[in-house]
Amino acid sequence: MKYKYDQKPNTSFTEKARKCIEEIKNADYSVFVGRNNCGKSYILKTLTQSFGKQASYLGPARYQNFHILGMYTPKSNKKDEKWRQFIQQWQHQQQNIDNSPINLQQAIAELSDMQRDKLFEIVKNLLGTDLKILYTVEDNTMSQKYISCDGHNISYTSSGFRLITTLVTCMLDTDYDTFLIDEPELGISPEAQGILADFLFDREQRKKYFGHIKRLIFATHSTIFLDRLKISNNYSIKKDGDIIDISKTDTISDFNNIHFFLLGNRLESLFLPSCIILTEGKCDQHYLTKVLESKYPNSQFSILNANSDSRMKELVNVAGNIFTDLQKSPYRNRIIAVLDKVHDTSVKQTLLKYGIPESNILVWDKNGIEYYYPNEIMDSIFGSDNEIAITGDLVSRNGVSYKKWELCEKVVSKIDSSTRFNGEVEVKLLKTIELILGN
Structure with a gap:
């Protein structure tokens, strides 16, 4: 649908999303994840309106620096004024405004002495x-006051420090029992994110410092703010046109997929390879390593030599231990096993049992990686015509013979980015890898 330049989108929810929203209203924690412009902020604001004056929405633009504390003048309608300001922005704005109607200077001044003591205690414990x-x-008690931070004015502290202080200050406000925080990680280092997230998800700490809070709801792009104590509190948000859908995290596999998505769907973010390839011998390993380096120079691969097809079972078992439960891991679809035509029939069943998809178990039509070396390179080594013959460790053609490892090194030395590979290598291996890299 095409809108006029000043017309708000007609955003709506699927029926499944509406059911999730009703569940979220009764949960103590909820976390939304999804791509930019998928509707996370829209859901937060919709929920804020639904909860009413008991809810406090903290948008991404939530900090204003200050140097001196101003005088606190009590306002009986403070809560009503904040609510009116939110509704006015939300219902009548002609653009998406993410400012939070808060002021840290004023927020600190409005805390009671006991609440300020809690604030200072929390900041000391966290940071x-x-x-x-x-x-x-x-x-001179007639002079103005300021916030000292380890001996200097808080205005000189980092933005991350002030952002954490802002979040904690707002959450200490007992006027509200629900806090909806858009991107709590903004401006905060990963280490500080972890400290803050651990604190906020600690049920005992919440009871001690924030006994008035019934609900905390986050929209985040950070894996650190996922709820690991109760994975069903995490929700994936998607939008098709103007329709928002919400999916609840029901299984560990769902949770791992969310975690993987927040890493940018790139295991390289953890310095892990894009793909693990299990091979049966050192020639297979050496050759396929060169093939993938030439085809995908910007991706990382781990090509492992199992020495035999039966030992592949051991390697998959090790991978399962690394990733706790391989069947629920994002690596499940990123492990490829390459088998010769002649192999132990129990190997495939074992790989399937551990969770390797059948489409990732590749079996060559011929027995020996030597049959899959590039034709042009093999012709340059042996001369054209006739098929190679493999006898034990010896590969022969046209009266020319090489040991397998010697031949492998010759072939690998001639491969470059222009090399054309055997059709079966292209169809079985490279297409499988391209599907993985594209996901």
């Missing part, structure tokens, strides 16, 4: 930093 309220002129 190891002492916060104090001091006078701008020592020994």
Whole structure:
């Protein structure tokens, strides 16, 4: 649908999404993940409106720096004013505004003395930093006050420090029992994210410091803010046109897929290879390593030599131990086993049992990797015509013979980015890898 330049999109929810929203309203934690522009912020704002004045929405643009603490003037309608400001922005804005109607200076001033003590205690425990309220002129209680952070004004601290302080300050406000936070990770280092996330998901800490909070709802692009204690509290958000869908995380496999998505669907983000390839011998390993380096120079692969097809079972078992449960791991679809035509029939069943997809178990039509070396390179070594003959460790053609490893090294030395590979290598191996890299 095409809209006028000043017309708001007619965003709506699927029936499944509506059911998830009703579940979310009754949960103590909920976490939304999804691509940019999939509707995460829209859901947060919709929920805020549904919860009413008891809910506080904290958008991405939620910090204003300050130097001096202003005077606190109590307002009986403070909560109503904040709600009116949110509704006015949400219902009548002509653009997507993510500003939060908060001011850290004012928020700190509005805390009670006991709440401020909690704030300072939390910041000390989380970040190891002492916060104090001091006078701008020592020994003069008529002078203005400021927040001292380990001896200097809080305005000189990092943006990440101030953003964490802002979040904690807002959550200490007992006027609200529901907090909806859009991208809590913004501006915060991964280490500090982990500290903050551990704190917020700790049920005992929440009971101690935030006993008034019934619900915390996050929209995030960070794996760190996923709820690992109760995986069903995590939701994937997708949008088709103007229709938003929400999927609940029901299984560990679903959770791992979310985690993998937040890594950009790239295992290289963890310095892990894009794909693990299990081979039966050192010639297979050496040759396929060169093939993949020439075809996919920007991707990382781990080509493992099992020495025999039966030992592949051991390697898959090791991979299963590394990834806890291989069948539920994002690596499940990224392990390829390459078998000769003649192999132990129990190997395939074992690989399937461990969760390797059948489409990733490749069996050559001929017995020996030597049959799959590039034709042009083989012709340059042996001369054209006639098929190779393999007898034990010796490969022969046209009266010319080489040992398998010697031949492998010759072939590999001649491969470059222009090399054309055997049809079976292209169809079985390279197409499988391209499907993996494209996911």
